[in-house]
Amino acid sequence: MIRLSATARMDAFLTPNSFKFVEINGESPAGPAYLHELAAIYRELPIFREFADRYPVRYVSPLPHTLSGLLHVYRDEFEGTAERPTFAIVDRLNVPTIHEFRLVKAYLERQGYPCEIVDARELECRDGWIYANGRKIDILYRRLLTSEYYEMKDDCRAFLEGYRAQKTCYLNSFRTSLVHKKAIFAFLTDERYSHVLTPEQKYAVQEHIPWTRMLRASKTRFRGLPIDLVEFVRANRRYFVIKPNDDYGGAGVTLGFAATESEWDEAIRTGLEKGHVVQETVEIHREPFLVKKDGQWSEVPSIVDLDPYIFGPMMGGILTRVSGSNLANVTAGGGTLPMFILRYA
Template sequence: MSAAARITRQYLAGLPAGCAPERSCENSPLAGDIYGSAFLTRPVFLGRGESNALGARLSALYDLLLTLPDRLHDGDLRAFATALGWTPEQISAALRADGRPRRLPRSARADLYRSQDGFRLLELNGGSPLGGWDISLLNRALLQEPYIASFVDEHRLESTDGIAVLTTLWRESFPSFDSATRPVVALLEWPGSYPVMETHLRRMATLLAAHGVEAVPCHLGQLEYCADGVHVGRRRIDLVHRWFVINDVATAEDAALLAPLSEAADRDLVSLFTPLENEVYGSKAALALLSDDRHRSLFDRAELDVIDGLLPWTRLVRDEKVEAAGEHVDLLRYALAHRDDLVLKASSSHSGLDVLAGWQTSADAWAAAVRAAVDGPVILQRRVRPVPEDFPAPGGGPPVPAVLTWGVFLAGHGYGGAYLRGTTALDSGVISSGAGGRLGTVFLAEDG
């Protein structure tokens, strides 16, 4: 029995009547304000050894993604971005004109299901605009419940502080960044998204202050570019943490708005965590290229083991022959015939948006969606069936099964914490907050 299964069984066996940790989360001054009122009814557990092994596997897969421009396009990053479906405006905004790659911080969040065969990757979001950095607020709120506090102490469980992980990434990525000097960080959004995100960014600023960082929520239109660096109001910015995404760049005007920041970062006038270039490797289309059987000869046996061990069958939607289930088939016919086993996803979407589960879609609607996706930035991915876990029923009663999406952070070369979204709708195509998913968090247990 795994450490996670053992600890979960012990937790449920000792659970007292009336223990409702989700209420502690709802009533937390910070957690409730940020995450609302939909929380899992218990913490989730993971063995430390399993977390380390998962972090190492994700790091190895991320390394392979970083090599794709060299393996597929002789190092031409622009050709690689074009193959992913990026527009000329996005390529102009994100990549250097001379095609030279930037040094990219190792920051990503993998969304996974735990299946009968172990963790399987649904997507890998690269860069800095990642939800969940502040998830340790839930760990703190859960510890307000006496049973959980005593259980965590008895079993020597630990949690990961995502804000501490983030500031460590900043220091490792930029040696000049020193929290001892109280640096100023811009939490930078796109102008159109800023009104929606402002409250969240201000909460992030509150959490960062405890780590010696002065954080300024702002949007791209508020930056000023001076001879000595980048400013917001009268404050010179040491580091910019980017919250907007490549899909925010839709026009030449958008690209022009971003250009001065990219130029300032390239001239070392400000540290940029992370450049939009990072999102090249966080595209679902990049996973499709990694999964494509036509590229298997480019990888050695150990590399193929990494790919096959994490990544389900994933293909760009094209009118062509592909390998599927050991056969050479017409992709479109295969997609129509295997609707119950496939998911259609936009390659640059996030938060469960633009995802169509075949088993929840009529045959006619599925066929229309597949045909409309041909040659677009859209992927087909084989369905992963998550193994349910038991959770206390809200308000008491026997435990009920729920399935989880694990959002696991890759920080540098290892595990950087996790946050969860769960639902009792076991055949759900998407587990997201917008689709009624409940949020949760992880405590790590010693193995053995």
């Protein structure tokens, strides 16, 4: 059985003294090809060249690590045998990330791996193998989220048939939902389950994962105190964030400290109805970034989002986002930057 998630991304905020992970993208993390190209663009900028001459830097791209991670699972865990496996990037084709799919395809083909981009509804299944645009596929690089698949599953019969046949390697598999949902942090931070963790793991959770619970009528503990969850969250909104259990891009997130009483009540009502999670607010550190507006440069206090890409036990590359607002997601107004590492501190 292959691991739950061949590629994942841990989304974290910088705090005044450390960092806190607020969720994990375990299904199909976006961004590696964008970052790969951004780093190349930065290196060509005259001002960056001048900086790098004075302060040598290195860059760790997540794109080659993504390819390596996919190939490792295909060969060592799925036991695939193709020397140069053929890839298919599968999603809907009307999504904004279609541009990244083209960058990934171009990169794979430069490395000698054939690749197709295809809508999940256009796949064929022949003798258990997936075919995309008439080509037999060894590795299906799934960018279609499970929740999106369920919205159109009746039109994706070949997609499901190939998944069940297990001749084409699906990465990631549907099993990634077990680690992708934000509720996994509720499991990690709930004292009822922490006995399964080692002392080192408990310490890591305490230091780097905020208190999280499924939002439901229940009794639990917060900072050691017994509480009625819903009423405590309602009365102390400045300490909490309510977010969907399975969504992305900052969609549906309500920040208690920025919400009115009526907005918070509505967030609780919606969360109880739809199975959202409630998470303790993270004290986010802000760094001044120069922003040019109306021809003038000014310093804008910005949050910094550092999101390492994970490939099994290995890390390879980081998505970095900055935002002058309280959400760092690109779809919520944040901006993506490549993170360079100084060779000499």
